[in-house]
Amino acid sequence: xxxxxxxxxGFIGSRVCDLLATRNHEILGIDNLSDSYDVRMxxxxxxxxxTPNAIEWxxxxxxxxxxxxxxxxxxxxxAVINLAARAGVRQSIDDPWAYYQTNVTGTLNLLEGxxxxxxxxxxxxxxSSVYGAKALPFSEETAIDSxxxxxxxxxxxxxxxxxxxxxxxxxxxxxxxxxxVYGPSGxxxxxxxxxxxxxxxxxxxxxxxDGTQQRDFTxxxxxARGVASSLSRSPGFEIINLGSDRPVELNKVINEIELMVGxxxxxxxxxxxxxxxxxxxxxxxxxRELIDWEPEVELQAGVASVVDxxxxxxxxxxxxxL
Numbered sequence: 001x002x003x004x005x006x007x008x009x010g011f012i013g014s015r016v017c018d019l020l021a022t023r024n025h026e027i028l029g030i031d032n033l034s035d036s037y038d039v040r041m042x043x044x045x046x047x048x049x050x051t052p053n054a055i056e057w058x059x060x061x062x063x064x065x066x067x068x069x070x071x072x073x074x075x076x077x078x079a080v081i082n083l084a085a086r087a088g089v090r091q092s093i094d095d096p097w098a099y100y101q102t103n104v105t106g107t108l109n110l111l112e113g114x115x116x117x118x119x120x121x122x123x124x125x126x127x128s129s130v131y132g133a134k135a136l137p138f139s140e141e142t143a144i145d146s147x148x149x150x151x152x153x154x155x156x157x158x159x160x161x162x163x164x165x166x167x168x169x170x171x172x173x174x175x176x177x178x179x180x181v182y183g184p185s186g187x188x189x190x191x192x193x194x195x196x197x198x199x200x201x202x203x204x205x206x207x208x209x210d211g212t213q214q215r216d217f218t219x220x221x222x223x224a225r226g227v228a229s230s231l232s233r234s235p236g237f238e239i240i241n242l243g244s245d246r247p248v249e250l251n252k253v254i255n256e257i258e259l260m261v262g263x264x265x266x267x268x269x270x271x272x273x274x275x276x277x278x279x280x281x282x283x284x285x286x287x288r289e290l291i292d293w294e295p296e297v298e299l300q301a302g303v304a305s306v307v308d309x310x311x312x313x314x315x316x317x318x319x320x321x322l
Contacts, residue, residue, distance in 0.1 A: 003078065003079050004028050004080045005029050005080075006031070006083055006106075008029025008055065009031040009045050010042070010083055011181065011186055011220060012083050014046075016228060018049040021053035028058070030060055030084065032062075034086075036091070041185060041317075044313070062110060063101045063105050064109075072110070072116070077119050079121035079123065080110055080119055081123045087189075089275045090273060092154070093275065099151055099154045100150070100157075103155055107161050108161055111171070115169050119171070121234075126176060126239075127177060128282065129149065130144050131177075132144075132152065132277065133146055137281040140239045162237065166236060167237075172234045172235055173235070173237045174239075177240070177282075179242065179280055179282045180243075181218050181223050183219050184305050192217070192306050194206075196257055196306055196310045200263065204266050204268045207250065208272050211254065213277075215250065218282075221296075222293075225296075240287050242282070243282020245284045247279055253303065254267070256300060261307060
């Protein structure tokens with residue numbers, strides 16, 4: 001299968017590329033190496049996932065309509081996996097335009113390209129943030145009417161575009177709502193990387209709230225498996241949660257890291273931002289039923305994978321500005 005994968009140097013995208021390469025798919029990647037966080041992290045993924053697999057990729061922005069149309073018309077993919085995104089709840093308040101340019105306009109450009117090229121399969125990365133403050137666990141049937149950030153709003157708009165293009169063109173669409181994805185070479189704006197860095201480097205650990213907030217941490221390896229498993233489906237339009245179904249308190253994560261590195265966290269508490277929810281928890285019954293998917297990486301092993309990666313790459317990772 002010929003697959004166009006956007007965000008190929010991203011945290012999830014690079015892992016999906018690595019997995020699909022082992023299954024002998026023909027992959028063309030797109031990434032603009034955005035400086036939304038330290039580009040060295042993205043270059044590490046290029047060097048360790050894309051280059052060893054000889055994956056071709058184009059340095060461009062999916063917000064560039066002409067570039068996207070040209071790539072899709074020349075490559076003629078059987079499927080597009082759109083993992084390119086501006087991510088992060090709090091940052092989206094400072095620069096909502098960047099989020100809409102990538103997450104909404106970028107998705108629109110890709111869908112239009114699929115329509116012109118006759119591409120019949122589209123997969124979109126969405127987020128648990130679209131649920132806002134809803135009753136737990138979050139289910140795909142839940143009404144989305146309590147968005148708390150421009151990031152969540154932009155991803156919901158991208159979902160709506162996918163639903164519309166499925167209706168207008170018949171393209172098969174799967175929307176995955178990811179829940180707190182973590183793992184080696186993870187985004188440095190996410191809590192797991194920050195907690196590891198702060199504890200290892202004996203820096204103050206900046207914790208919003210009292211740490212009793214719960215997050216449904218999902219390992220990137222499990223997420224990549226879920227995305228890859230859906231490629232051969234012809235679902236019409238569907239939304240699927242990918243989460244661990246085992247939310248844990250942030251305090252427990254901090255304690256796991258402390259035990260692994262043999263150091264205590266110097267925790268400094270800050271007020272809980274209005275964009276944050278108290279807990280996230282994925283109902284994954286639909287993932288079990290439709291794609292026979294279960295999370296396999298337990299929290300302790302997952303945290304260990306992050307700690308090990310950080311220690312192996314500490315010479316430069318310690319200098320990443322958070």
